[in-house]
Each structure stands twice: as structure tokens, then as C-alpha cells.
Amino acid sequence: MxxxxxxxxxxxxxxxxxxxxxxxxxxxxxxxxxxEREETPWPVIQEAxxxxxxxxxxxxxxxxxxxxxxxxMAMEELFWGDAGIALSIVGxxxxxxxxxxxxxxxxxxxxxxxxxxxxxxxxxxxxxxxxPDAGSDVASMRTRAVYDEAKDEWVLNGxxxxxxxxxxxxxxxxxxxxxxxxxxxxxxxxxxxxxxxxLSQGQKFKKHGIRASHxxxxxxxxxxxxxxxxxxxxxxxxxxxxxxxxRAKAGNGERVKNAAMATFEASRPAVGAMAVGTARAAYEVxxxxxxxxxxxxxxxxxxxxxxxxxxxxRTSIDAARLLVWRASWMAVNGKQFTAAEGSMSKLFASxxxxxxxxxxxxxxxxxxxxxxxxxxxxxxxxxxxxIFEGTSEIQRLVIARTLSGMSIR
Numbered sequence: 001m002x003x004x005x006x007x008x009x010x011x012x013x014x015x016x017x018x019x020x021x022x023x024x025x026x027x028x029x030x031x032x033x034x035x036e037r038e039e040t041p042w043p044v045i046q047e048a049x050x051x052x053x054x055x056x057x058x059x060x061x062x063x064x065x066x067x068x069x070x071x072x073m074a075m076e077e078l079f080w081g082d083a084g085i086a087l088s089i090v091g092x093x094x095x096x097x098x099x100x101x102x103x104x105x106x107x108x109x110x111x112x113x114x115x116x117x118x119x120x121x122x123x124x125x126x127x128x129x130x131x132p133d134a135g136s137d138v139a140s141m142r143t144r145a146v147y148d149e150a151k152d153e154w155v156l157n158g159x160x161x162x163x164x165x166x167x168x169x170x171x172x173x174x175x176x177x178x179x180x181x182x183x184x185x186x187x188x189x190x191x192x193x194x195x196x197x198x199l200s201q202g203q204k205f206k207k208h209g210i211r212a213s214h215x216x217x218x219x220x221x222x223x224x225x226x227x228x229x230x231x232x233x234x235x236x237x238x239x240x241x242x243x244x245x246x247r248a249k250a251g252n253g254e255r256v257k258n259a260a261m262a263t264f265e266a267s268r269p270a271v272g273a274m275a276v277g278t279a280r281a282a283y284e285v286x287x288x289x290x291x292x293x294x295x296x297x298x299x300x301x302x303x304x305x306x307x308x309x310x311x312x313x314r315t316s317i318d319a320a321r322l323l324v325w326r327a328s329w330m331a332v333n334g335k336q337f338t339a340a341e342g343s344m345s346k347l348f349a350s351x352x353x354x355x356x357x358x359x360x361x362x363x364x365x366x367x368x369x370x371x372x373x374x375x376x377x378x379x380x381x382x383x384x385x386x387i388f389e390g391t392s393e394i395q396r397l398v399i400a401r402t403l404s405g406m407s408i409r
Contacts, residue, residue: 001064001333004326012065016073022053023081028374029073031082034212035377040168041085041212042122048089049119053078059093063100068332069277072273072324074284083381086274088124091164091213092116094389095125095156097267098173102231104188111191115171126169128160128218143220145176145190147234152227154190156220156360159202162388166216167201170194174220178237185244188237191229198223267389268342269327273350275385276321278354282360282378283313283392289364289373303349313356320349340402347395350385369380 019159026047027178034041048054062070078086092115099108117123134140143158147256156176160166172192179186192199202217230237289309290301300306337343357379361368368375386392400408 002068002329004045004092004292004329005067006322006325008069009067012067012069012073015062015070016077019053020078020080022048022051023077023086027078027081027085029314031085031212031374031377032371035082035084036211038206040124040165040213040214041088044085045089045124046119046122049116049122054089054092054116054122056096056113059096059116064332066332068329069325071270072276072321072328075270075273076277076280076321079274080281081277082212083278083378083384084210086277087164087210088211088399090274092123092125092169093270094127094164095171095173098127098189099191099231104231104233107191107228107231111171114194115169117170123170124165124168125171125173126165126167126218127173128163128166129175130159130162131159141175141177141184141187143174144177144180145178145188147178147227148224151224153224154227154230156190156192156198156223156225158220160218160220161202162205162215165214166218167204168214168216172199172218174218179241179244182241182244182248185248186241189231190225191231192220192223192225193229196223196225208383209377227280266347268395269324269331271385271389272320272324272327272345275349275353275382276317276324276344278378278382278385279313279317279320279343279349279356282353282357282375282382283310283317285373285375285378286310286313286363287377288358289331290369293364295403300363309359309363313359316352316356320345320352324349336377338402340399343398343402344394346390347399350392350395353382353385 013235026044030041031046034044045054052058062074065071075090078089096112096115099111115125131141131143133140143156143160145154145156147154150359156174158176166172171194174192175187175192176190177186178188198221200219204214204216207215224322227234228266290306290310291299293300301310323345327337327341330341357375360375363378364373364375367373372375397408
């Protein structure tokens with residue numbers, strides 16, 4: 001087990017500087033254009049693939065970093081460049097985590113490479129969990145998966161929403177109900193292979209922020225997938241469902257982790273790192289502006305009202321990063337989140353990004369409200385961190401339940 005440290009090693013620093021250079025030279029100059037176009041920035045993703053950032057190998061290297069700091073460090077630097085473009089680059093990772101968390105070795109080896117493609121033929125993947133009537137309330141999920149034993153196929157029907165890369169993905173990972181009587185314990189995850197009949201893109205959303213990232217509905221109408229596309233396999237699913245039924249009969253209330261929650265638990269610190277990157281970017285713009293912008297014959301940072309805001313912004317950013325790094329280290333080293341440390345990191349970092357970007361707009365005044373300066377876009381982008389992969393309210397609920405052991409509602 002790696003010891004927890006706040007110091008990156010030489011190799012990690014080299015990777016961080018490389019990512020920062022890509023974010024500064026490639027992502028940031030393209031940010032305003034793709035935000036306006038509200039389209040997937042395929043040329044930027046391809047550039048990331050060419051240099052090795054958008055690849056299974058790079059993702060795996062960071063994911064399996066024994067210190068746990070590989071992923072949060074990478075996310076912070078890319079999202080420092082631009083949240084919308086960065087999400088287009090890393091969005092496939094959520095689907096990959098879904099397979100890594102729940103799939104067999106064969107499924108991991110078969111499907112994750114197809115999620116990325118290669119530098120000459122870039123692909124993306126989508127993780128589909130939320131539904132029009134089931135966001136935070138996963139127990140209300142309506143998408144059904146029914147097993148056709150004669151053909152060894154699963155038949156999927158339902159509508160997913162808020163899916164990053166939904167409909168344009170080469171591979172979709174879909175969470176569906178296999179036993180409605182078990183609530184969220186009766187869910188399972190499925191790979192929907194490329195060009196599967198019955199899967200189509202529904203509405204594409206026009207969003208407040210992260211506009212360069214494609215978000216859409218995914219419609220499943222009698223979409224048939226082979227039995228081998230059930231993540232973890234049917235034997236494992238049958239065993240898990242049997243245990244859940246026994247617990248339900250016993251009425252002991254013991255919780256069973258479902259496939260979607262396993263994915264979100266693994267990804268929450270990474271979302272926190274994204275938020276840290278956006279907050280840091282806005283803070284740096286505000287600091288530079290405050291030191292160069294003059295009013296009444298002196299830089300505006302000479303005013304305590306501005307200087308103290310910047311001090312608070314930097315303090316919150318550093319605190320958020322520490323919570324993210326702690327949770328990431330714990331996750332990689334098999335430490336249990338006994339105080340919901342993963343949710344803590346996502347909650348604090350998300351709220352920090354929202355607050356810091358708003359403060360940056362305020363420090364820039366009228367200029368901060370225009371598209372001539374990037375803090376306006378950063379402020380719009382930051383709003384998503386308190387919403388996706390579990391709202392701030394849900395994070396607080398998870399933390400409170402973990403601390404108290406009570407079923408707080």
C-alpha cells in the first residue's frame with residue numbers, strides 16, 4: 001500500500017507538466033469556439049489521441065497509479081484548460097470505470113479498447129444511468145432488461161437521459177432493471193455494442209455550460225444484446241439477486257451495492273478534481289486581473305475587499321484538492337469510506353468551483369460578465385459539478401447517512 005503524500009513524484013510531475021502544456025496550447029485556445037458551436041470537438045479529441053492522452057493506455061496508467069493521484073492530477077490539468085472540451089476527452093472514462101468496476105477480465109479486454117478507438121479512428125463511449133424520472137432516485141428506474149433464455153440475449157427497453165456522448169458513442173454502458181421488486185438492488189449493467197438495432201439518440205440538450213460536451217437522451221426499443229454483454233456475467237448476477245431476496249425476506253435492511261452506485265463511488269473524487277481545475281483556472285485569471293487592473297491609481301488587489309476574496313479563493317481550492325487527493329488515495333488502496341470521504345471530496349470541490357468562479361466574475365466586474373474574458377464561461381461550466389454524478393444535496397445525504405447510520409430522508 002502506498003503511503004499518503006501531498007507531494008507528486010518526479011514521474012507524476014512530468015505527466016502533470018505535459019498535460020498542462022496540452023491544456024494551455026491546445027484546449028484553452030479552442031475553448032471559446034467549441035463553447036459557441038455546442039458541438040463535440042472531434043479535432044481536439046483527435047489531437048489528444050495523437051499525443052497519447054485520449055487512450056486506454058494513458059487512462060490505465062493513471063487509474064492504476066498506486067498513490068491514487070494519477071487520475072485527479074490529470075483531471076485537474078485538463079479541466080484547467082476548459083471544462084467542456086475536457087469532458088469530451090474524459091467522458092469515455094465513466095463508461096470505462098463502469099466496465100472496470102463490474103465487468104469480467106474478458107469484458108474489460110474486449111470492450112474498453114473499442115470505447116477509445118485509435119488516433120486514426122477516434123471513438124467515444126457513454127454511461128447511461130439517469131432517466132427522465134430517475135436521476136438521484138435510482139430506485140425509480142424504468143428501463144428494463146429481460147433475459148431471452150432461448151437465444152441467450154437480453155432485451156432492453158427504456159429511455160436514458162443526460163448521457164454524455166449518448167447516441168454518438170461507439171459503445172454504450174446501460175444500467176437497467178432486471179428485478180423490479182428489489183428496487184435499486186435489482187439493477188444490472190449491460191454493454192450495448194456498436195450499431196445495435198433498437199438503440200437511437202433522442203433529444204440533444206442545449207446546456208448552460210460544458211457546451212462542447214455532447215449530452216443527449218438514449219432510446220432503447222427492443223435492443224437485443226448477447227448474454228455475454230451483461231457485466232459480470234449471469235451467474236454472478238443470479239447470486240447477487242438471490243442474496244438480495246434473502247435479505248429482503250429477513251427484513252434486516254442491509255444494503256447491497258448496485259452497479260450504478262459502484263461506478264459513481266469510483267468516479268466522485270475524479271469529478272471533484274475536475275471542479276478543482278475549473279476553480280483554479282478562474283482564480284488565476286482573477287489574480288492576474290487584480291494585479292494588473294488599476295482603479296484610482298493603483299492595482300485593485302491593493303483593496304482588502306479584493307485581496308481577501310482572492311485569499312479565500314486560494315484557500316478553498318487547496319482544501320478541495322486535499323480532500324480529493326485523500327479520497328483518491330483511499331479508493332486505490334482499498335480503504336473504506338467510513339465517513340463518506342468520496343462524497344465529501346465531490347461536495348466540497350463542487351461547491352468551491354461554483355463559489356470561486358462567481359467571485360472571479362465579481363472581481364473582473366463588467367469585464368467578467370462578457371465573453372471577452374473566460375471567467376464567464378468558467379462560471380457557467382462550474383454549475384454542473386453540483387448537479388451531475390450526484391447533486392450536492394445527495395452528497396450531503398450520503399455523508400449524513402454514513403456518519404449517523406440512520407436512513408435520513
